[in-house]
Amino acid sequence: MQLINPRMVQELLDKLQEQDLYIHLEMTTGAYASHEDESKFTASTFIKNGMVRYMHGSIAGFGPYRVGLKMEQGWIYAQGLTHIEETETERLIMAGHDSEGKLVVALQLSKEPF
Amino acid sequence: MENHILMVFPHPDDESFGASGTLAKRIHEGAKVTYACLTLGEMARNMGKPLMANRITLPELRRRELAESARSIGIQDVRLMGLHDKTIEFEDQNMLDDMLRDLIDEVKPSLIITFYPGYSVHPDHDATGAAVIRTVSAMPKEQRPVVNCVAFSKGCEKILGKPDVLVDVRDFLPNKYGSIRAHSSQFRWKDMLGSYSENDEQIKSRFSTERFWTYHFE
Numbered sequence: 001m002q003l004i005n006p007r008m009v010q011e012l013l014d015k016l017q018e019q020d021l022y023i024h025l026e027m028t029t030g031a032y033a034s035h036e037d038e039s040k041f042t043a044s045t046f047i048k049n050g051m052v053r054y055m056h057g058s059i060a061g062f063g064p065y066r067v068g069l070k071m072e073q074g075w076i077y078a079q080g081l082t083h084i085e086e087t088e089t090e091r092l093i094m095a096g097h098d099s100e101g102k103l104v105v106a107l108q109l110s111k112e113p114f
Numbered sequence: 115m116e117n118h119i120l121m122v123f124p125h126p127d128d129e130s131f132g133a134s135g136t137l138a139k140r141i142h143e144g145a146k147v148t149y150a151c152l153t154l155g156e157m158a159r160n161m162g163k164p165l166m167a168n169r170i171t172l173p174e175l176r177r178r179e180l181a182e183s184a185r186s187i188g189i190q191d192v193r194l195m196g197l198h199d200k201t202i203e204f205e206d207q208n209m210l211d212d213m214l215r216d217l218i219d220e221v222k223p224s225l226i227i228t229f230y231p232g233y234s235v236h237p238d239h240d241a242t243g244a245a246v247i248r249t250v251s252a253m254p255k256e257q258r259p260v261v262n263c264v265a266f267s268k269g270c271e272k273i274l275g276k277p278d279v280l281v282d283v284r285d286f287l288p289n290k291y292g293s294i295r296a297h298s299s300q301f302r303w304k305d306m307l308g309s310y311s312e313n314d315e316q317i318k319s320r321f322s323t324e325r326f327w328t329y330h331f332e
Binding site: 024048093095102 | 160161165169170198267
């Protein structure tokens with residue numbers, strides 16, 4: 001993974017639009033958040049291999065970045081994205097890592113299931 | 115002496131802090147250990163610093179880390195059960211129980227090590243322990259192996275009492291440290307040690323006792 005180059009993300013988002021795709025979308029505070037610090041709240045969510053199709057998608061911000069995907073009937077949104085797997089040319093593999101390197105958010109799109 | 119121990123935990127690395135020294139000790143005494151690891155911990159948010167993996171590559175990395183941890187402890191038999199991280203509590207209970215029953219029938223353990231359901235913080239831990247307890251409860255009394263549980267929720271001692279099984283693992287700290295170090299995507303061992311080294315007495319005494327609660331079925 002390397003820090004996001006927004007132009008690279010935009011090219012992939014354009015390439016993947018108007019196709020049936022598998023999505024992995026996730027956000028987590030970590031399963032031990034409130035165990036380690038009672039003032040924190042433990043919450044997380046993920047969808048793995050949901051099927052989606054978007055009409056157009058774009059990346060915004062100056063890092064960390066936001067991505068919005070407009071679908072015929074709604075939106076997919078992720079904020080806090082910092083990293084991309086730069087070796088992937090057919091899939092979009094993005095994540096947001098905090099200052100300790102821990103994953104907080106992930107957004108992945110692929111023609112094949114994850 | 116235990117002749118065969120079955121350890122059932124949901125994530126690679128669950129063995130390291132709570133049980134690795136005990137296992138190394140029992141293996142040294144002649145026991146055989148089967149480690150059934152239910153998932154690959156593929157939803158972990160630790161990926162090393164600097165990053166060693168991404169969501170795609172993490173499962174394979176954690177599989178290798180688990181193999182290295184098992185080598186360090188001396189575990190002879192590791193079973194990857196193929197379930198998905200974070201989902202144990204939502205799995206079909208009959209499927210889970212059948213899977214565990216098959217393992218127990220095959221391995222015929224005299225002792226099972228797992229998490230104490232309700233006192234183990236992570237939902238996967240609690241659900242794994244609950245499945246073990248359900249499965250063993252359903253066995254005829256005289257055939258049940260002893261079940262030793264790891265528990266670490268806040269205040270668990272107030273409810274469960276003191277752990278009744280304390281294992282001195284001082285002579286097996288190299289194995290335990292090796293297990294912790296093996297999971298380098300998950301544990302930053304150097305940061306945990308701070309200004310100490312593995313051989314400093316403070317660290318040794320902190321890691322020298324492993325604690326278990328024997329589960330009482332009746």
